Amino acid sequence: MFFIQIILMSLRGLRANLLRSLLAVLGVIIGVGAVISAMSILEGTERDLRERFESLGSETLMVTPAVARQAGRAGGLIQTLTVEDAEALLDPKRCPHVKAAAPEVSGMVLAKNLSRNTEVTVLGTNEAYAEMFNYRVAEGQGRFLTRDDVASEQKVAVLGHEVAQKLFGNVPPVGRDVRLKGIPFRVIGVMEQKGYIGFRSVDMQVCIPITTAMNRLFGIKRITGINVRADGAANVGLATAEIKRELRRRHDIRLREGAQDDFNVMSQEEMQRQFSDVTKIMGFVLYSIAGISLVVGGIGIMNIMLVSVTERTREIGVRMAVGAQRWDILKQFLIEAGVISLVGGGLGVVIGFGMTDLLTTTTENLVRTHTSGAVIAYALGMAILTGVVSGLYPAFKASRLDPVEALRYE
Numbered sequence: 001m002f003f004i005q006i007i008l009m010s011l012r013g014l015r016a017n018l019l020r021s022l023l024a025v026l027g028v029i030i031g032v033g034a035v036i037s038a039m040s041i042l043e044g045t046e047r048d049l050r051e052r053f054e055s056l057g058s059e060t061l062m063v064t065p066a067v068a069r070q071a072g073r074a075g076g077l078i079q080t081l082t083v084e085d086a087e088a089l090l091d092p093k094r095c096p097h098v099k100a101a102a103p104e105v106s107g108m109v110l111a112k113n114l115s116r117n118t119e120v121t122v123l124g125t126n127e128a129y130a131e132m133f134n135y136r137v138a139e140g141q142g143r144f145l146t147r148d149d150v151a152s153e154q155k156v157a158v159l160g161h162e163v164a165q166k167l168f169g170n171v172p173p174v175g176r177d178v179r180l181k182g183i184p185f186r187v188i189g190v191m192e193q194k195g196y197i198g199f200r201s202v203d204m205q206v207c208i209p210i211t212t213a214m215n216r217l218f219g220i221k222r223i224t225g226i227n228v229r230a231d232g233a234a235n236v237g238l239a240t241a242e243i244k245r246e247l248r249r250r251h252d253i254r255l256r257e258g259a260q261d262d263f264n265v266m267s268q269e270e271m272q273r274q275f276s277d278v279t280k281i282m283g284f285v286l287y288s289i290a291g292i293s294l295v296v297g298g299i300g301i302m303n304i305m306l307v308s309v310t311e312r313t314r315e316i317g318v319r320m321a322v323g324a325q326r327w328d329i330l331k332q333f334l335i336e337a338g339v340i341s342l343v344g345g346g347l348g349v350v351i352g353f354g355m356t357d358l359l360t361t362t363t364e365n366l367v368r369t370h371t372s373g374a375v376i377a378y379a380l381g382m383a384i385l386t387g388v389v390s391g392l393y394p395a396f397k398a399s400r401l402d403p404v405e406a407l408r409y410e
């Protein structure tokens with residue numbers, strides 16, 4: 001009951017100087033809103049990355065060209081990977097723990113059907129790609145690429161779900177032509193809606209035979225990577241060693257004894273580790289910005305409370321004269337600071353929610369956010385802690401006033 005009286009007295013004190021109290025609350029609102037936004041962005045990013053890595057599968061390995069370095073600085077990629085390298089990895093004698101390999105080349109291309117057109121990612125690959133990533137042709141919508149399509153450089157295409165919608169609408173695409181860089185390709189299938197495989201939006205992707213992509217569409221001799229599937233999650237390490245050994249053997253003309261690989265082999269775990277370092281750096285930056293905002297809000301509360309102590313010096317003297325203890329005065333001003341921070345924290349949570357929703361909408365889901373209950377509890381806790389810490393000095397100063405001098409104060 002006594003605490004309730006102190007809280008009510010604190011609220012009356014805040015209401016007496018409403019504008020000043022609102023200005024103090026504003027600093028906390030901005031600070032808590034920044035904390036909510038920062039933590040939501042970080043949590044949403046980590047969640048999105050985790051889902052994308054899981055879509056690759058724990059048995060998947062990515063073979064990519066190494067980065068050339070000149071005078072210690074990163075240059076271009078060392079383009080040495082070939083389709084033949086991918087085929088060599090399927091040799092059961094040399095790579096017994098490699099189950100499947102899908103070479104790839106990719107590029108942005110304008111796809112057209114009559115008057116409709118859209119920018120798409122063209123992926124040149126082989127028949128193993130779909131099964132490797134559990135990516136299926138939609139029911140009754142044709143088929144995926146075959147070994148014969150790749151061997152004979154067929155001009156056939158398999159459309160992603162969204163590509164089919166944009167180019168053909170409700171018209172069945174299978175059997176019709178779509179133009180890629182002005183070259184007609186016959187549509188042989190439409191894939192199910194999938195979203196992302198790793199960091200690639202496959203719904204806006206068109207798959208064509210890798211031989212066709214290299215020789216007829218892009219005019220290149222080297223591939224940009226090889227997707228490899230090990231024969232079990234437990235054998236990823238063995239498969240990695242086999243891939244490195246085989247590719248070094250095949251590239252021996254360019255690799256001297258003891259020289260570094262001209263390719264990289266990365267597992268899902270290694271990719272997660274690398275991106276984890278990136279999210280830690282991003283988290284440090286975001287939390288620093290949010291922390292500065294809260295410190296500014298705390299300074300505002302301290303300033304307001306110091307002014308309040310000065311203005312209410314006579315009131316403090318009267319309270320002490322009628323029996324109030326120094327601890328009672330200290331509690332009153334600490335509670336006032338806590339109320340300011342709690343009100344500001346509550347409004348800051350609402351503002352933070354609005355900011356994260358606005359960010360997700362304006363970036364068209366490019367920036368994913370996720371606000372959990374733990375984020376809200378943490379932000380409110382930080383707001384209250386900021387208020388209490390900021391109010392400590394003003395409250396202590398008020399409790400140490402001499403009652404006689406305080407009664408004389410005008």
